[in-house]
Amino acid sequence: MVDWITNEAPRWLVLSVWIIINVVLFVITYLRYYNADDYYYLRELTGGKSLASARASAMCLKFNTMLILLPVCRKLISFVRGSCSCCPQPLRRQLDKTITYHQYLAYMICIHSAIHIGAHCFNFENLSEAQRIRGDDIKNYLSRLPLSPNGTWINPIRTTNPDPLRELFKTVAGVSGVVITLCLVIIVTSSTEIIRRSYFELFWFTHHIFIVYLVGFLIHGVGMIVRRQSNLDNHPLSSCKDKPTDWGTGQCAVPQFEGTPSDSWMWLLVPMVIYLIERIARLVSGMQRVVIIKVVTHPSRVFELRMQKKGFSAAPGQYILIQCPSISRLEWHPFTLTSAPNDDFFSVHIRRVGDWTEELAKLCHVDEGDFQEAWKMPSLYVDGPFGTATEDVLAYDVSVLVGCGIGVTPFASVLKSFWYRFCHDQRVSLQHLHLFWVCPDTSSFEWFQSLLLDLERQMRQRDTTGLLTVSIYLTRGWNANQARNIVLHDDSSVYDAVTGLHHKTQYGRPNWEPIFKELAENHKGLKTGVFFCGPKQLSTTLHKLCNRFSKLEDKTRFVYNKEHF
Structure with missing residues (x-):
């Protein structure tokens, strides 16, 4: 039992709380749309289960999208590590698993996206089918309510013989949904281990499509095509739902509907502000001047860069990100610090195994033996340090x-x-x-062998x-x-x-x-x-x-x- 408590319990506690929240959000939202009177007529058009599934999965998507940016805020995680040194070690160790949690959140987003897309496929098919129905069927009456900005309409499809796919692309929700789905597919497929290891730049660039994903996510619901009844007092369902021919006469007013305002921005506002602050802080930190004070050539195509930067301090085992604008203004590469906190410099050991490291070695004059003057050294930007286990x-x-x-x-x-x-x-x-x-x-x-000998x-x-x-x-x-x-x-x-x-x-x-x-x-x-x-x-x-x-x-x-x- 002690083994499970030591190594597994904290992780499973975090995962259990997260899964329970997802389940509770899904069930509560599902029951709300499956049973609520103000969505009764929308359920008649779309089918109760598909409508409820689409809205429940949308709620879980908001929750997980809210969280997914936080585990990749490196400075935030490092700050929390430093601030909670007095916290129980099992909880502190969970900060070392942020990338794993980021991946779990991505998997959950994919699952709920599949549910959401599948449910809305049924919804649009049913809405299209409702436009083909004639006679006294209630779907016929609902589909022909007048379409106006403040009118009574509930079915966004207005043509009499519609093509569901074509109608999908006539809505903001449809177009933005296709865009964010494509973004999600690209991000997930380029995040596979083989891509990350063999084509890291491809992984890095495609991952930043998340900006398009978030913008699409924010505007996805602005069309407000999910509409609820707003006049239940003048149109009681118990006496009016089965008498569409009496609508507008007696005690059965014509049902009025209003769109459900999108609240995605409320879920994403705080994490997006945190992430923006994180990126600005990293940009400011990364742009501070770094001085290369020494280049040491080691055997087996390894060279050491010793650097100084004002205000820089690091704990043992931390790592930094290095950018060399002369090579690329977009690429940042992680390197573990090999210097100790008591050194008056910080250093990294770099093995020449790729185009970027080879170009950096050339710019640092590694093969020329003696250390060159400081003005001959390339400009480097250093972001970090960042914490590790x-x-x-x-x-x-x-x-x-x-x-x-x-x-x-x-x-x-x-x-x-x-x-x-x-x-x-x-x-x-x-x-x-x-x-x-x-x-x-x-x-x-x-x-490293020399370090051990010393x-x-x-x-x-x-x-x-x-x-x-x-x-x-x-x-x-x-x-x-x-x-x-x-x-x-x-x-x-x-x-x-x-x-x-x-x-x-x-x-x-x-x-x-x-x-x-x-x-x-x-x-x-x-x-x-x-x-x-x-x-x-x-x-x-x-x-x-x-x-x-x-x-x-x-x-x-x-x-x-x-x-x-």
Whole structure:
């Protein structure tokens, strides 16, 4: 039970509250339009279930569209993280899942959009069919009420033999509905994982169609084609609904109808203002001058940018967005900060793996060796820093850092900050730090290997090697015979033949179950934070192991945290 409470309960609590609100909004709105007397005649024309379904799904669309912008307000989330440091950690950790919640909201919007579109297809078909009916049928009388701005009309379709599709495009609701549906399709399809990973610019640009989506959403209901009866006192349904031939005589006045004003703006006003303030704040922050004070070339096509910016401060594990106008005025790329808060600069390590990074390396004169004069450096804009789960590494009794390949980058700042605090007798609750680095070949990230060597040297000088345990797993670039020879050589040496560390490199992929079993035995009764940055498959495995090895009887807890960018 403790495993579920630790890692799953807060997330499911948030999701449960959200789902319950959606269900309550849907049911209340559905019953209102299915049973209310003022919509009786509209139900006669459209069908009660389709009308109620369309309006109920519209209400849920307003609610979820109101929320969907908030999880992507990076500055707001970072501010909340900093402001609620005294909040219970399980609730604080939900701020690390904002992108996941953003995706859930998008799924819910898609579901209710499908219901809304499907229901209105039935509605327009029924409205069109009502125009074809003749005789004493009540639909015939309702469809022929006069059409005027303040008149009694209820059926927006006026032609005698209508085509539902053509009639749809004669209304503001129809045209705007098609536009926002197309926007939604483009946004969702370009958000798939393969597009995000392989064509990030396409994902970034198409995602900004959300502006068109929101504008269409706001004007969707201005035509007020969903009309309610406004004179129930002069036209009581109990005595008049079955006598259309008596309308306008005696006690049955001709039914009067009025449009239902759109209230979408009321739902979207606050989040849109918050998002606008967020974008302005990020624009102002991003346009502040950044000075490149040093460019360091590392092995394996990695270079380090050391920068300074007035008023800049960051916590360990945070990341920034960098824009280089000389390359593109629209592209912002995320990079994890590798400097510690105590440094008088902030830095990022960039691997040259694409057109943008190659162009940046050229502009920074990386291949020319010596650092060029500041005026020769390109202008850079930096937005951030923004918070991540890694900020909480130092808040646990024990922390386990698991990085795959370049996923080890977020932990560089954490290691530096932890060692600095320890050396300067600053209060740190962290008792032990485990680093697991799973990489195809260490040469790809030799800069991080150098950091580990330097850190290990300092720890051995102060006789504090027990604070940090490093486990490196090399998954490629060797065969069984080479691994056997290296291991035999390592037995006679205190240094690892591959990394030069005292901690020996292991070959192959780690077997995580015995690793977690050993961690649970060595840190019984302690709260252990597990921090991961890497592929989804391994994330699932580690998450399950954190749940399995958390024990209620001895209060051993493994709290799982994953990096999200």
